[in-house]
Amino acid sequence: MFGAGGGTSSYREAEETDLIVLWGSNARETHPIFFHHLLRGVRNGARLYAVDPRRTSSAEWADVWLGLDVGSDIALANAIGREIIHAGLANMEFINRATDDFEKYRAKVESYTLEYAERETGVPAAAIRELAHAYATADKAMICWTLGITEHHNAVDNVLALIDLSLLTGHVGKWGSGLNPLRGQNNVQGGGDMGALPDRLPGFQYVENDDLRLKCDALWNCVVPAKRGWHLSGMLEAMDRHELTALYVIGENPMQSEADRTLTERRLTGLDFLVVQDIFLTATAEIADVVLPAAASWAESEGTVTNSERRVQRVRKAMDPPGDAREDLWIIYEIARRMGSDWGEASAERTWDEVRSISPVHRGMTYKRLEELGGIQWPCWDESHPGELFLHSRLWEDPVPGLRAPFVAVDHDPPVDRLTEDFPIRLTTGRRLDSYNTGVQSGGFTSPLRRGESLDISPEDAERFSLAEGERVRVVSRRGSVEVPVRVDPSLRPGLTFMTMHFPDDVATNILTIDATDPKSGTAEFKATAIRIEKLGAAVPA
Amino acid sequence: MTHDPHHVPAPELPPPGLVYTTPAGRATHTPEAPRRELPPNVSLQIDGVAVSVPAGSTILDACRAQGLDIPTLCYLENLTPVNVCRVCVVEVKGSRVLAPACSRKVEEGMDVETESERVRHSRKVVLEFLGSSVDLSLAGQQVPNGDAARYARRYGADPGRFGPPADGAGAHERDDRDPGHHHSPVGEEAVLAATVEQPVKVDNNLYVRDYSKCILCYKCVEACGEDAQNTFAIAVAGRGFDARISTEWDAPLPDSACVYCGNCIGVCPTGALMFKSEFDMRAAGTWDESAQTTTSTICPYCGVGCAVDLHVQDNTIVKVTSPMDSTVTEGHLCIKGRFGFEFTNERRRG
Numbered sequence: 001m002f003g004a005g006g007g008t009s010s011y012r013e014a015e016e017t018d019l020i021v022l023w024g025s026n027a028r029e030t031h032p033i034f035f036h037h038l039l040r041g042v043r044n045g046a047r048l049y050a051v052d053p054r055r056t057s058s059a060e061w062a063d064v065w066l067g068l069d070v071g072s073d074i075a076l077a078n079a080i081g082r083e084i085i086h087a088g089l090a091n092m093e094f095i096n097r098a099t100d101d102f103e104k105y106r107a108k109v110e111s112y113t114l115e116y117a118e119r120e121t122g123v124p125a126a127a128i129r130e131l132a133h134a135y136a137t138a139d140k141a142m143i144c145w146t147l148g149i150t151e152h153h154n155a156v157d158n159v160l161a162l163i164d165l166s167l168l169t170g171h172v173g174k175w176g177s178g179l180n181p182l183r184g185q186n187n188v189q190g191g192g193d194m195g196a197l198p199d200r201l202p203g204f205q206y207v208e209n210d211d212l213r214l215k216c217d218a219l220w221n222c223v224v225p226a227k228r229g230w231h232l233s234g235m236l237e238a239m240d241r242h243e244l245t246a247l248y249v250i251g252e253n254p255m256q257s258e259a260d261r262t263l264t265e266r267r268l269t270g271l272d273f274l275v276v277q278d279i280f281l282t283a284t285a286e287i288a289d290v291v292l293p294a295a296a297s298w299a300e301s302e303g304t305v306t307n308s309e310r311r312v313q314r315v316r317k318a319m320d321p322p323g324d325a326r327e328d329l330w331i332i333y334e335i336a337r338r339m340g341s342d343w344g345e346a347s348a349e350r351t352w353d354e355v356r357s358i359s360p361v362h363r364g365m366t367y368k369r370l371e372e373l374g375g376i377q378w379p380c381w382d383e384s385h386p387g388e389l390f391l392h393s394r395l396w397e398d399p400v401p402g403l404r405a406p407f408v409a410v411d412h413d414p415p416v417d418r419l420t421e422d423f424p425i426r427l428t429t430g431r432r433l434d435s436y437n438t439g440v441q442s443g444g445f446t447s448p449l450r451r452g453e454s455l456d457i458s459p460e461d462a463e464r465f466s467l468a469e470g471e472r473v474r475v476v477s478r479r480g481s482v483e484v485p486v487r488v489d490p491s492l493r494p495g496l497t498f499m500t501m502h503f504p505d506d507v508a509t510n511i512l513t514i515d516a517t518d519p520k521s522g523t524a525e526f527k528a529t530a531i532r533i534e535k536l537g538a539a540v541p542a
Numbered sequence: 543m544t545h546d547p548h549h550v551p552a553p554e555l556p557p558p559g560l561v562y563t564t565p566a567g568r569a570t571h572t573p574e575a576p577r578r579e580l581p582p583n584v585s586l587q588i589d590g591v592a593v594s595v596p597a598g599s600t601i602l603d604a605c606r607a608q609g610l611d612i613p614t615l616c617y618l619e620n621l622t623p624v625n626v627c628r629v630c631v632v633e634v635k636g637s638r639v640l641a642p643a644c645s646r647k648v649e650e651g652m653d654v655e656t657e658s659e660r661v662r663h664s665r666k667v668v669l670e671f672l673g674s675s676v677d678l679s680l681a682g683q684q685v686p687n688g689d690a691a692r693y694a695r696r697y698g699a700d701p702g703r704f705g706p707p708a709d710g711a712g713a714h715e716r717d718d719r720d721p722g723h724h725h726s727p728v729g730e731e732a733v734l735a736a737t738v739e740q741p742v743k744v745d746n747n748l749y750v751r752d753y754s755k756c757i758l759c760y761k762c763v764e765a766c767g768e769d770a771q772n773t774f775a776i777a778v779a780g781r782g783f784d785a786r787i788s789t790e791w792d793a794p795l796p797d798s799a800c801v802y803c804g805n806c807i808g809v810c811p812t813g814a815l816m817f818k819s820e821f822d823m824r825a826a827g828t829w830d831e832s833a834q835t836t837t838s839t840i841c842p843y844c845g846v847g848c849a850v851d852l853h854v855q856d857n858t859i860v861k862v863t864s865p866m867d868s869t870v871t872e873g874h875l876c877i878k879g880r881f882g883f884e885f886t887n888e889r890r891r892g
Binding site for chain 2: 032299314394
């Protein structure tokens with residue numbers, strides 16, 4: 001946000017804030033230790049609002065649960081914004097000093113009345129009004145979200161709608177006030193920070209800026225392409241056009257993790273050359289031309305990872321990798337050497353020092369300091385800088401140093417996979433506490449909580465469709481079908497169902513999901529699939 | 543990590559003259575947490591030495607600041623003191639009873655004796671009662687503050703003086719006891735020392751509960767409850783000598799509210815709660831702490847970034863803990879962080 005892809009607050013701030021909006025996040029199960037901090041905040045008196053289609057185990061802790069329909073987040077956010085403006089609760093002093101384009105935002109949200117939002121989201125107008133007033137009048141307030149916001153065809157717009165609320169109220173850049181995407185993987189933050197994004201260099205520096213790019217050209221003695229590359233979905237689409245014919249996959253399992261599995265399989269098997277570097281022989285590795293067995297980055301390698309509060313922390317080698325597996329860094333250095341470029345010894349610390357030389361926000365983070373301070377939160381400008389507990393404090397300076405923060409007005413746009421007579425049920429997806437993504441890691445341990453894949457349905461739908469707990473059904477979307485047992489879950493509302501991606505070898509949920517992707521972030525709409533449920537043996541409707 | 547669902551890309555055509563870096567500007571001052579005003583200091587005497595500590599400190603805090611080694615069993619830095627074990631008691635002049643140092647706050651002019659005869663005698667008897675009724679063979683090896691054997695030596699505790707141990711209870715026998723059925727021991731029973739011995743509860747693949755080793759310090763209850771996990775799967779059931787840690791209705795863990803975070807194991811001072819992997823290795827005689835290394839790293843699952851310490855023996859992870867001084871975890875983990883390491887071992891077995 002505002003050019004920085006990272007959560008603005010520290011975890012500790014969740015303990016000391018006055019109000020937390022948990023939006024599209026079941027942190028109790030997906031980020032359990034962050035939820036410890038959040039619960040301490042609740043025990044200290046913070047009010048908790050949960051915005052989620054499901055009444056999750058996180059929502060059970062909330063003062064108010066706003067059970068919105070899947071994909072109606074912007075309708076809700078804009079209505080909250082309009083209500084704040086109309087009630088005279090906008091922080092005009094902050095808006096005038098630190099932001100741009102407020103008038104455009106005000107004009108955009110004017111049509112998002114409470115009544116419209118109630119109709120579009122299914123949340124009672126009174127609850128929307130309460131959240132608007134509570135958020136605007138809180139002394140300190142933070143919004144935390146996860147994939148419920150970002151796994152949509154308009155993911156970036158969803159995020160922008162939440163950022164607008166923080167600008168409207170000044171709930172950013174202060175202790176206890178902020179915007180926090182809870183990251184799903186132990187180094188997805190660090191990957192982006194290092195420039196593993198199509199438009200960025202290490203330290204979020206914009207690749208299409210000549211000054212920044214030429215700096216890298218000089219350091220690396222090469223020419224970095226002057227135009228941004230493709231994000232993941234762009235790469236998959238480029239395979240259709242045969243513009244992308246060779247793929248090098250490190251530590252991902254796209255065969256099972258991407259939406260619309262049938263389409264993904266066709267794309268990956270159509271490649272001329274596929275290299276997979278992984279700690280497992282994943283479903284993707286099985287179709288690869290070359291598999292490079294890798295060491296586990298967290299236990300068999302040296303390096304750093306970056307968490308959801310921007311804290312760079314050391315990972316260390318606790319054991320030798322099995323067989324011929326090698327550290328990722330060693331493999332990459334070795335490939336470079338065999339391509340005729342000798343980078344010297346593959347040392348994690350030396351590579352990190354190179355990052356520090358190119359990325360201003362990491363400059364002060366020596367390995368020694370990371371060790372002594374238990375990790376450092378970026379930005380850390382020099383070796384005397386402690387790192388920043390929270391971002392954007394500059395927005396509270398007068399005048400604001402650097403750029404003002406712009407409102408970006410966005411419109412509600414419902415999920416691409418429409419509900420119709422043939423596909424009347426909404427399927428949404430997510431994680432469970434004891435499992436993780438496609439299950440290649442979490443499948444290694446026997447969890448007493450694990451019950452395998454199921455189609456979770458509301459008690460009302462179980463009755464309506466005469467379905468019994470454990471009964472196997474066929475779930476059909478516009479792209480394919482799977483068979484799966486039913487589980488009745490009272491946290492679901494009528495018309496809403498839930499599955500995970502954890503057991504793709506048993507039930508390939510992604511056969512059902514749609515690859516409608518956000519043009520800006522490239523994220524697919526995993527959260528909104530239209531399905532119908534067929535009893536096995538029953539006649540298929542025409 | 544080619545795919546970051548939270549990344550908001552830069553506009554296609556940045557306005558001329560703008561430098562796109564992170565952040566889009568630099569604060570004049572480094573942001574700080576609000577400063578808390580330190581409370582005024584309180585003056586007191588500890589073992590005849592004048593000391594001054596901030597108001598609100600406990601006697602234990604004040605003693606530790608002086609470098610004094612006060613024994614504790616039920617106390618842990620990341621939990622609220624419940625002052626049940628009574629080994630940290632000290633004598634406060636003018637006070638009728640001994641005071642638990644872990645929870646009693648310092649007061650102006652307090653005069654504290656930490657090793658008076660009365661204190662030493664009380665600690666000795668507490669350690670004798672615990673030692674005669676509970677298996678303390680692993681106490682002190684698990685986490686800090688549980689070193690019962692060292693304290694027992696220091697205070698000359700002789701747990702054997704209550705006689706040989708009575709026979710242990712059968713499975714669930716202690717759990718099924720009703721309150722109010724006690725009688726004074728008579729005859730042969732009277733010369734035996736009552737114990738909490740009972741079979742180990744093994745009802746899942748992740749951790750075991752050996753309540754023969756339980757001193758009822760409440761740490762597991764606190765960690766499962768308000769101090770960390772807020773799951774409330776366990777509590778103290780029963781009264782008096784029949785008091786024990788129990789799930790609701792003594793249900794097996796898979797039928798209880800337990801979510802297998804293992805934060806109870808992390809705080810247990812006596813080895814009553816233990817990884818199943820450690821339990822099995824001890825049973826097989828292959829558990830060897832002298833052959834283990836401990837390496838600090840970060841959990842490989844979600845993006846919270848929990849600090850984990852990997853305990854490795856023979857190139858295999860045998861246990862995972864988290865350091866209490868981590869600002870991210872404060873020593874606590876979830877099921878994936880604590881038990882989700884098997885995939886790393888599995889690759890070695892092929």
